[in-house]
Amino acid sequence: MVRLAGITKIFHGKDGQTVAALAGIDLNILRGGITAIVGPSGAGKSSLLRAVNVLERPDTGTVNVGGRDLTSLDDESLRRARQSIGMIFQHFNLLANRTVAGNVALSLELAGWPTAKIGPRVAELLNLVGLTDKATHYPAALSGGQKQRVGIARALAPNPQLLLCDEATSALDPETTRQILALIRKINRELGLTVLLITHEMAVVREVADQVVVLEAGRIIEQGPVAQVFAHPQHQTTRCFLLGETGTELPPALAARLLTTPIADGATLIRLHAVGELAASPLLSDLGAAGIAARLIAGRVQPLGDRPFAGLIAALTGNVGAIDNAIHQLRARGAEIEVLGHVATDAVTAG
Numbered sequence: 001m002v003r004l005a006g007i008t009k010i011f012h013g014k015d016g017q018t019v020a021a022l023a024g025i026d027l028n029i030l031r032g033g034i035t036a037i038v039g040p041s042g043a044g045k046s047s048l049l050r051a052v053n054v055l056e057r058p059d060t061g062t063v064n065v066g067g068r069d070l071t072s073l074d075d076e077s078l079r080r081a082r083q084s085i086g087m088i089f090q091h092f093n094l095l096a097n098r099t100v101a102g103n104v105a106l107s108l109e110l111a112g113w114p115t116a117k118i119g120p121r122v123a124e125l126l127n128l129v130g131l132t133d134k135a136t137h138y139p140a141a142l143s144g145g146q147k148q149r150v151g152i153a154r155a156l157a158p159n160p161q162l163l164l165c166d167e168a169t170s171a172l173d174p175e176t177t178r179q180i181l182a183l184i185r186k187i188n189r190e191l192g193l194t195v196l197l198i199t200h201e202m203a204v205v206r207e208v209a210d211q212v213v214v215l216e217a218g219r220i221i222e223q224g225p226v227a228q229v230f231a232h233p234q235h236q237t238t239r240c241f242l243l244g245e246t247g248t249e250l251p252p253a254l255a256a257r258l259l260t261t262p263i264a265d266g267a268t269l270i271r272l273h274a275v276g277e278l279a280a281s282p283l284l285s286d287l288g289a290a291g292i293a294a295r296l297i298a299g300r301v302q303p304l305g306d307r308p309f310a311g312l313i314a315a316l317t318g319n320v321g322a323i324d325n326a327i328h329q330l331r332a333r334g335a336e337i338e339v340l341g342h343v344a345t346d347a348v349t350a351g
């Protein structure tokens with residue numbers, strides 16, 4: 001659906017400094033999926049999204065959407081090509097002086113739709129996003145979630161093939177975020193629309209995306225299916241990003257007492273991530289059966305698509321050889337395990 005090749009974008013600041021917002025991006029986005037682009041602030045996420053519909057013209061490289069090279073088009077052809085690319089925004093960007101129906105109709109008016117066809121299309125879209133009863137209301141009278149539903153209906157009006165979402169849930173509370181992500185999922189499944197979203201929240205990636213692309217300093221540092229990247233992150237930045245989401249940040253009191261070598265009668269601290277069957281299996285009793293006591297320090301089990309995803313930190317006590325062996329076996333079963341270090345047992349029991 002989208003093929004980016006050799007994309008660079010350099011900004012020149014007022015102080016004469018240059019910033020490589022995109023420093024050589026090659027990326028293929030498959031048709032029909034939901035791809036999340038994630039990364040720290042300033043990584044280049046917005047620049048990348050704006051390169052896809054050429055709102056920001058890249059300095060070098062080609063942008064191919066649905067088989068058309070957008071970078072080679074003149075402004076008028078580009079304007080027409082953009083009708084196959086919808087976009088929704090963090091702050092919704094609705095026109096305050098138009099009703100809900102008027103906002104949704106706008107993109108159809110601009111696209112030159114016959115007036116007689118606009119009304120039924122708007123009604124169909126408002127029904128899709130659950131806002132039929134708000135058609136005559138103005139944006140000021142809507143909640144954030146309702147405003148984003150209008151934004152989605154407006155983006156979908158000209159029947160795009162691709163939907164770009166620019167931090168679409170960042171201004172919303174967690175429950176509304178879940179509802180909007182569920183709506184994006186529904187649209188993706190029912191209409192077969194390809195979705196490309198940017199976010200700085202791994203929770204959004206976990207809830208809605210199939211594929212994830214991790215950006216840092218204008219480059220792609222990691223990409224793949226969400227379950228694979230969550231379970232086996234390859235890059236340190238990805239790991240750091242995941243810690244908060246998986247509930248596996250080491251408590252500071254334990255971090256302060258961490259040793260690199262085992263001590264007599266001490267505990268080995270491990271961070272474990274597992275997806276699917278392994279996450280649902282009785283991991284702790286398996287350790288117990290091997291003569292190892294496993295004390296839970298932190299952790300969370302959450303849905304990742306339709307599978308469970310477990311992240312935990314555990315303090316293991318027992319025979320050092322048995323612990324090594326158990327870690328080896330769990331890795332062989334597909335668990336991602338990081339040995340964080342060793343602590344005296346009282347550090348663990350002190351909580």
Ligand SMILES: Nc1ncnc2c1ncn2[C@@H]1O[C@H](COP(=O)(O)OP(=O)(O)OP(=O)(O)O)[C@@H](O)[C@H]1O
Nearest residue numbers: 011012013019021040041042043044045046047048
């Ligand atoms: N118009 C601009 N002029 C100058 N520098 C810019 C401009 N737009 C972006 N940049 C710089 O390019 C880099 C990438 O910015 P971008 O907004 O794409 O990152 P981001 O990952 O979306 O960040 P955030 O999560 O904070 O929105 C940053 O260093 C930013 O300061």
